[in-house]
Amino acid sequence: MPPGTKIFDISWTLGHLAQIWERIVQHFQLIVVPLLVGIVISLILAVWAVRRRWAYAPITLITGVLYTIPSLAAFAVLRPITGLSFITAWIPLTAYTLLILFRNFTAGFTSVPSEILEAAEGMGYTRRQRLFRVELPLAIPLMIAGIRLASVTTIGLATIVAVLGDQFGGLGQLITEGIQTFFPTKYLLGAVISVVLAVGADFLFVRLERLITPWSRARAGAN
Amino acid sequence: MDGVIAFLTDPKNWTGTTGIPNRLQEHLVICGLAVLLAALIAIPIGLYIGHTNRGSNFAINLANIGRAIPSYAMMVIPVPLTLTLAETGLYDPTFGLVFLPPFLAMAFLAIPPLLVGTYAGLRAVDRDLIEAGRGMGLQERQILSRIELPIASSIIVGGLRTATLQVIATATIAAILGGGGLGRFIFDGLNQGVVGRPSIYAGAILVTGLAVGVDLLLARIQTALTPVALRKPRGTASRGWTRFSEVPRGGGEVTNLA
Amino acid sequence: MPMLEGRHQAAVVEFDHVTKQYEAPARRATGASTPGAVNDLSLKVPAGKICVLVGPSGCGKTTSLKMVNRLIEPTSGRILIDGVDAATRELTDLRRSIGYVIQQVGLFPHQTISDNVATVPRLLGWSKSRQRERSEELLGLVGLDPAKYRSRYPTQLSGGERQRVGVARALAADPPIMLMDEPFGAVDPIVRDRLQNEFLRLQESIAKTILFVTHDIDEAIKMGDLVAVFQTGGILAQFGPPLDILAAPASEFVARFVGQDRGLKRLSLLRVADIPLRAPTTVRVGDEIGHARQRVAGDPMHYVLVVDDASRPLGWAAEADLAGNGVVVADMANPVSPTVNKRTTLKDALSMMLDADVQTGVVVDRTGAVQGVVTIDAIAKKMREGEHSPAFDDLAMLAPEEEDGFDGEGLPIRPDAGAADQAAVEQGV
Numbered sequence: 075m076p077p078g079t080k081i082f083d084i085s086w087t088l089g090h091l092a093q094i095w096e097r098i099v100q101h102f103q104l105i106v107v108p109l110l111v112g113i114v115i116s117l118i119l120a121v122w123a124v125r126r127r128w129a130y131a132p133i134t135l136i137t138g139v140l141y142t143i144p145s146l147a148a149f150a151v152l153r154p155i156t157g158l159s160f161i162t163a164w165i166p167l168t169a170y171t172l173l174i175l176f177r178n179f180t181a182g183f184t185s186v187p188s189e190i191l192e193a194a195e196g197m198g199y200t201r202r203q204r205l206f207r208v209e210l211p212l213a214i215p216l217m218i219a220g221i222r223l224a225s226v227t228t229i230g231l232a233t234i235v236a237v238l239g240d241q242f243g244g245l246g247q248l249i250t251e252g253i254q255t256f257f258p259t260k261y262l263l264g265a266v267i268s269v270v271l272a273v274g275a276d277f278l279f280v281r282l283e284r285l286i287t288p289w290s291r292a293r294a295g296a297n
Numbered sequence: 298m299d300g301v302i303a304f305l306t307d308p309k310n311w312t313g314t315t316g317i318p319n320r321l322q323e324h325l326v327i328c329g330l331a332v333l334l335a336a337l338i339a340i341p342i343g344l345y346i347g348h349t350n351r352g353s354n355f356a357i358n359l360a361n362i363g364r365a366i367p368s369y370a371m372m373v374i375p376v377p378l379t380l381t382l383a384e385t386g387l388y389d390p391t392f393g394l395v396f397l398p399p400f401l402a403m404a405f406l407a408i409p410p411l412l413v414g415t416y417a418g419l420r421a422v423d424r425d426l427i428e429a430g431r432g433m434g435l436q437e438r439q440i441l442s443r444i445e446l447p448i449a450s451s452i453i454v455g456g457l458r459t460a461t462l463q464v465i466a467t468a469t470i471a472a473i474l475g476g477g478g479l480g481r482f483i484f485d486g487l488n489q490g491v492v493g494r495p496s497i498y499a500g501a502i503l504v505t506g507l508a509v510g511v512d513l514l515l516a517r518i519q520t521a522l523t524p525v526a527l528r529k530p531r532g533t534a535s536r537g538w539t540r541f542s543e544v545p546r547g548g549g550e551v552t553n554l555a
Numbered sequence: 556m557p558m559l560e561g562r563h564q565a566a567v568v569e570f571d572h573v574t575k576q577y578e579a580p581a582r583r584a585t586g587a588s589t590p591g592a593v594n595d596l597s598l599k600v601p602a603g604k605i606c607v608l609v610g611p612s613g614c615g616k617t618t619s620l621k622m623v624n625r626l627i628e629p630t631s632g633r634i635l636i637d638g639v640d641a642a643t644r645e646l647t648d649l650r651r652s653i654g655y656v657i658q659q660v661g662l663f664p665h666q667t668i669s670d671n672v673a674t675v676p677r678l679l680g681w682s683k684s685r686q687r688e689r690s691e692e693l694l695g696l697v698g699l700d701p702a703k704y705r706s707r708y709p710t711q712l713s714g715g716e717r718q719r720v721g722v723a724r725a726l727a728a729d730p731p732i733m734l735m736d737e738p739f740g741a742v743d744p745i746v747r748d749r750l751q752n753e754f755l756r757l758q759e760s761i762a763k764t765i766l767f768v769t770h771d772i773d774e775a776i777k778m779g780d781l782v783a784v785f786q787t788g789g790i791l792a793q794f795g796p797p798l799d800i801l802a803a804p805a806s807e808f809v810a811r812f813v814g815q816d817r818g819l820k821r822l823s824l825l826r827v828a829d830i831p832l833r834a835p836t837t838v839r840v841g842d843e844i845g846h847a848r849q850r851v852a853g854d855p856m857h858y859v860l861v862v863d864d865a866s867r868p869l870g871w872a873a874e875a876d877l878a879g880n881g882v883v884v885a886d887m888a889n890p891v892s893p894t895v896n897k898r899t900t901l902k903d904a905l906s907m908m909l910d911a912d913v914q915t916g917v918v919v920d921r922t923g924a925v926q927g928v929v930t931i932d933a934i935a936k937k938m939r940e941g942e943h944s945p946a947f948d949d950l951a952m953l954a955p956e957e958e959d960g961f962d963g964e965g966l967p968i969r970p971d972a973g974a975a976d977q978a979a980v981e982q983g984v
Contacts, residue, residue, distance in 0.1 A: 081377040142512045144466035147501035150483050193661025196624055196734075197675055197724075198651035211665045223364075230367030234470060237369075238487065249373055253473060258377045265370035276365040289665050289708040 083259040094263060100243035101271070104232040107164050109225060112171030116220075119172075120179035121205065130180070137173050145170065145231055149238055163235045163242045170231055171224045178220025182213030215287050222279035229272040233264070245271075300495035301502070310499075315481070317503065323477030324507065328464045331400055335407035335460060340453070343415025347449070348441055350420070356412060363409035368467040371402040372474070395476030403467050407460040414456015418449030451522040458515040465508045479504040565602040565764040566637045566731035568623060572597050573632035575618050575789070593618050593789035596632070600781065602731075603762040607779035609769050611812070615789030616768045620734050623766060624653045636732065651675050654725030654733035654763070658740045660717045662709040668694070668720055669705035675728040693723035698753060715746040722754065726761070733765045739774070751777060772813055776801065776820055784809050798824055818938045822902035827895055830937045832918055832927030835860040840869070842883045848874055860917065861888035866924035868894065868917045892917050895929065905934050 087094070123129045145166075152166040186209050194208045236246025245268040252261025304310060311317050346356050375398040383393035422445045430440045472480030482500025486493030575593040593615040600606040608616035621627040623634055625646060634641040641649060662671050670677075672693055673686035681689070691701040697719040709717060718738060725733055739747040755778065758765065769775055775782050776797040784792045784800060786808050793805040801821040804810035814820065836854040838847040840863050851859050851874045861869045861883060870888025877887055893907035893916050908916050908931055918926045 081381070139509065142462060142509050143505045144462075144469045144508050146466065146469045146480065146483060147504045150487075150497050150501045187659075187661075189657060189659040189661040190663060191661075192626070193655065193657055194663075196621075196626055196650060196653075196655035196657070198647045198649075198678055200647055203678070208663060212663075226365040230365075230369065233367050233369040237470065237473060237484075246369060249369060250473070253373060253376075261373045262377065265367075265374045268367050268370045269374075272365045272367055273362055276361065280361075287665070289710065 081258050082262055086259050087263065094248070094267075097243060097245050097248050097264070098267060098271075100247070101229070101232055101245045101268070103160060104163055104167065104235065104242060104244050105225070105228045107160070108167035108171050108228055109221075111164075111168050112175050112224060113221060115168075116172055116175035116179050119176050120183055123176075123180055124183045133176070137177060140169075141173050145234055146237065149235060160242065162239075163232070167228055167231055167235065171228055174224045174227060175220050178223065179213070179217050182216035182220070183209060185216055186212045215283060215290065218279060218283045218286060222276060222283070225275050225279065226272050229268060229275060233268050301498045304495035304499045305502075315485075320477060320479050320481055321503070321507070324465070324468055324479045324504070327396065327400055327471070327476075327478060328403070328461070328468050331403035331464050331468075332407055332457070332461055334400075334404040335411055336457070338404075339408040339411035340415050343412045343453075344419065344441065346412075347416040347419025348437070348445065353416065356416060360409035360413045363406060366406065368402060368406055368463070369470055371406060372399045372467065372471055374398075375401050376474075391475075395471075395474045399468065399471030399474065399476065403464045403471075406467065407464050410456045410459035410463065411453075412456075414459065415449070415453050418452030418456070419445050421452055422448045448524060451519050451524075454515060454519040454522055458512060458519065461511055461515065462508055465504070465511065469504050479507065564731060565762055567600065567602050567635075568606075568732060568764055568766065569599040569635040569638075570596045570619065571633045571635060573619070573622060573629045573634060575615070575622065575627060576630045593622070593629075596789070596791055598783055598791065598794050600764055600766065602764050604780040605758060605765040605767055605778055606781045606783060607767045607769060607775040608783045608785060609772055609775035609779075609812075610785030610792075611770065611787060614785035614787050616770075616783075616785045617736055618789065619785075620736055620766055620768050623732070623734055624650050624655060647678075651678055651728060652730050652732075654728075654730040656721050656725045656733065656735040656738045658737040660709075660721040660741075662717055662720060662724070664709050666708075667705065668699075668707050668709065668712070669701075671709065671720060672723045672727055674724055675730075679728060689727055690723075693726055694720075696726070696757065697723045699723075714742045715750060718742060718750055722757075726763075731764060733763050735765060735767045737769055738767075740769070740771075747774075754778075773820070776824065784812060786812075819902060822905060822934065822938065823900050825901045825937065826897065827899050827901065827904055827918055827929055828897040830901070830929065830933050832929055833933070835915075835917070835925070835928045837862050837866075837925065838872070838883055839864070840883050840885055844877055844879065844881055844883060847872075847877050847883050851877065860925065860928070861885070862925055865922065867922075868892070868919065868925050892928075894919050894923075896920065897926070901934050901937065904929055905931065 123133060148169070149166045152169070190208065190212070191204065194204045199208065232244055233246035233249060236242050236244050236250055245264045248264030249261045249268075252258065252264060305317075309316075313319065342356070346352050376394060379393040379397040379401075380390060382388075383390040388397075426444055426448075427440055430444045435443065468478050469480035469483065472478050472484045479500055482496050482503065486496030486498075486500060489496065573593060573596045577592055596615075596619055598606075608619060610616050618627055622629050623636075623641065625641060628642075636644075636649075662668075663674070669687065669690045672690040673681075676686045676689055690705065694701040694704055699716065699719055704712075704716070704720075709720070712720065718741070721738065725735075739750050742750065751774065767775075767778055769778075775784075779797055781795065782797050782800050783794045786792045792812075793800055793809045798821060800809065801813060801817045801824070804813055804817070810817070836850055836858075837860045838850055840861065847859065851857055851872070858871045858873055859877075861872050863869055863885070868890075869885050870890035871892065872883075872887050872889065876889070877883065891911055892913050893904075893911050895904045895907065895916050895918055897918060897920075904916050908914065914932070915928045915930050917928055920926050
C-alpha cells in the first residue's frame with residue numbers, strides 16, 4: 075500500500091454513502107432475478123422429475139459435474155458479450171441457483187413418506203390436491219433449506235461476477251476497484267457488507283424455516 | 298476456439314513463470330497448504346465433537362455461518378492486516394498480499410465442510426458397534442481409531458472433496474491479487490481485451506480440468522473407503538447423491554462455490 | 556350418535572371373478588413390497604359386517620383390498636358396491652366415500668389432529684364449523700379427549716393414539732365402507748389388543764361394512780364376522796364365519812395356516828353360555844351337618860358346593876370337611892374352583908380351571924349367585940363337536956346345538972370385546 079494509506083477511511087465512507095448504497099442496490103438487483111427465476115424453474119423441474127424416477131440418475135450426474143466447475147471459470151466462459159446489462163450476469167447466476175435448488179427441491183419431495191401419499195390418494199385427493207395440499211407443504215422445509223443455501227451462495231457469486239466487467243456493479247465492484255487502486259476502505263467496505271448480507275440472509279432464512287413449520291417444533295412430549 | 302487450442306499448444310505457454318506447469322504448481326501449492334491447515338484444525342475438532350457428541354450445536358452453527366461467507370470478500374479482508382504485518386519484516390510484502398490473504402481465507406472457508414464431514418461421518422457409525430467396543434474393553438482412543446474412523450472415513454473424504462473444490466475455486470479468483478495459479482490466465486486475458494480471449498478460455502478449461510480431475514480422484518478414494526456392504530450396486534444412480542436424509546457424501550453436500 | 560342427517564347405510568361389497576395380474580417383472584408400488592396377484596376372487600360381504608382377509612405374504616389380500624378403492628385396478632372382473640360396479644364410479648367420488656386406514660396411518664404431519672380427522676369432510680366441502688364438530692365427535696368416539704388432542708400434531712402422539720386418529724379420520728365422512736390394511740400391526744401386542752377390543756365395540760354402534768386385512772390368524776378370528784383365507788398366488792382358500800374355518804378347514808393349507816391349536820382357538824369363540832351346565836349339589840351355610848353329609852353321599856363325586864344365603868359359592872366340601880355336629884360353616888369349604896359367568900369364553904374358563912388344577916368351574920350370575928358348574932369334560936366334548944378334518948371329507952359338519960350365542964343371521968356373536976378399558980385410553984395407548 076502507498077504509505078500513509080489509512081486502513082479504513084471513515085470520512086471517505088461518509089462522503090460516498092450514496093455510491094456505497096448504489097452498490098448495495100445493484101447487488102440486490104444482481105441476485106433477485108436469478109433467485110426468483112431459479113426457484114420457479116427448479117420447482118417445475120422438481121415436480122416433473124419426481125414423477126419420472128428415471129430422470130434422477132442422468133440429471134444428478136449432469137448437475138454433479140457442472141457443480142465441480144469453479145465459478146469464475148464458468149462465468150468467464152458463459153459471459154457472451156461485454157457491455158450488456160445485468161442480464162449477462164443473470165444467466166450464469168441463475169444456472170448456479172438451478173444446480174443448488176433442483177437438488178434440494180427434489181430431495182424435499184422425496185422426503186415425503188410414501189404412506190402419507192398413499193393415504194392421501196386413498197382418501198380421495200386428486201393429483202393436484204395431493205401436490206399442493208400434501209406434498210408441497212411437506213417438502214417446504216427442505217426446499218427452504220435449499221433456497222437459503224442458494225441465496226447465500228448467490229450473494230457470494232455476485233461479488234465475483236463483478237470481476238469480469240464493471241458494468242454489473244454491486245459490492246464486488248467495490249472490492250475490485252478497491253484492490254486495483256490499492257484503496258483498502260473500498261474493498262473492506264465491499265467485503266464486509268457482502269459478508270453481513272450473506273450471513274444476515276442465512277440467519278433470516280433459518281428463522282423462516284422455523285416459522286413455516288410449526289409441526290416440526292412440536293415434539294412428542296405428552297406420552 | 299482455435300485460439301484456445303493454439304494457446305494451449307503454444308510451447309511458450311508451457312515454460313517459465315507464466316507457463317502452464319508453473320501456474321498449476323502454484324495453484325496446487327496454495328490449495329494443498331490451505332486444505333492441510335484447515336484439516337489440521339477441523340478434523341481434530343470434528344473427531345472430538347463426533348465422538349462425544351458434545352458441542353455439536355455450536356459447531357454446526359459455526360459451519361453454517363462459515364458456509365455463508367462469500368469467499369471473495371473473505372479473501373480481501375485480511376489484506377490490510379497482512380500488509381501491515383509485513384512492515385514488521387516478518388515476510389515479504391508481496392507475499393503478504395498475493396499469498397497470505399487468500400491462503401488464510403481458503404483455509405478458513407475449508408474448515409466448515411471438513412468439520413461437518415468429520416462430525417457427520419462419526420455420527421453415522423452404528424452406536425451398537427461402539428458399545429460392543431466398549432464392552433470388549435477398548436479405550437476411547439482405540440474405539441475412535443479402530444472402529445469409528447474406518448467406517449467414517451468415506452464420509453470424511455466426502456467433506457474433504459467439498460473443501461477441496463471450494464479451495465480450488467477460490468484460488469482461481471485469488472489471482473486477482475496478482476499472485477499465481479491458473480486463475481492468472483483468466484485475469485491476464487481479461488486485461489488484454491479481445492486479444493486475451495484465448496487465455497481466458499484456456500484458463501477456464503485448465504482450472505475446470507483440475508477441479509474435475511481432483512474430484513474424480515477423491516471420489517474414487519471415497520468409494521474405496523466405503524465399507525463394501527454399504528456400497529451402492531453398479532448401475533444405480535449413485536454418483537455422489539444419495540437420499541438427502543442420509544448423511545451427505547462428498548459432492549452431495551452443496552456449498553458455496555465462489 | 557353421529558350428527559349426520561340421514562346416516563349412510565352400510566354397503567354390500569362383492570367381488571365378482573376379480574383377477575389381478577402383473578406382467579413380469581412385477582411393477583413395484585412406491586415404497587410398498589411387491590403386490591401379490593389375485594386369481595379369480597369371488598366373495599360377497601353383507602352390509603354391516605367385518606370381513607377379514609387373511610393369509611401369508613404375497614397372497615393378494617392387500618391387492619384385493621386396494622382394488623375396492625381402486626388404488627389398484629383389476630385386470631378382469633368387477634367389484635360391486637351395493638350392486639354398482641366400482642369401475643363405473645368417478646374415482647375421487649368413490650374414494651371419498653370409502654374410509655381407508657393403513658398400517659403406518661399416514662397422518663399429515665403438517666396438520667393438526669383436528670384437521671387430519673376432518674380431511675374428507677374438507678374435501679367434500681363441509682363448512683368449517685361442521686368439520687370441527689365432526690372432528691370433536693369422532694375423537695371422542697375413538698377414545699381421545701378432543702380438548703386435549705385437537706390442536707396437537709401427529710408427531711406428538713404415540714403409536715396407539717395415531718392409530719385411533721387414523722380410524723377417526725376414516726370415519727369422518729360416515730362412509731358406508733371401511734378398508735383397513737393391517738391397521739393394528741404397527742403397535743405392540745398390548746396396545747393392539749385394546750385397539751381391537753375398542754374397535755369391535757365401536758363397530759357395534761356404527762355397523763359399517765369393513766374389509767380388514769391381516770396376516771395374523773388370531774386377529775382374523777377375533778375381528779371377523781367372516782374370514783377369507785387366501786393362499787399364495789391370490790387364491791381364495793376358504794370363506795366363511797371364523798367358527799367354520801376353525802371347525803372345518805377346507806384344505807390342508809387352511810388347516811395348517813389356522814394352526815395346530817384350532818381347537819383351542821374355537822374355544823375362544825365360544826362362551827360358557829354355549830354349553831350345558833351341570834347342576835351341582837349344594838348345601839347352605841347354616842344347614843344341619845348331618846343333613847349335609849347325606850347330600851355329600853348322594854353326589855356322584857362325593858362333593859358338595861357350599862353356598863351362602865345369597866346363593867353365592869364359598870367352596871367345595873367333602874364328607875371329611877363336614878365333621879362333627881352343628882351347622883355348616885364357611886370355613887368348611889375349600890374355595891378351589893374359579894368362578895366364571897355365562898359370557899366367559901370357554902378358552903378362559905378352561906384356562907382358569909387348568910391353572911387351579913381343578914375339573915370344575917362355578918358359573919355365577921350378575922349377583923354372584925350360583926347358576927351351575929362347568930366341567931373340563933363338557934368343554935372337551937364341545938371341542939369335539941363339529942370338528943372336521945380335511946382328511947375326512949364325508950364327515951358332515953355338525954350344526955351347533957345351542958341357540959343362544961348366535962345372532963339373527965346365523966353368524967356367531969363374538970365374545971364380549973372386553974370391559975371398557977378406560978385406563979388404556981388414559982395412558983394414551
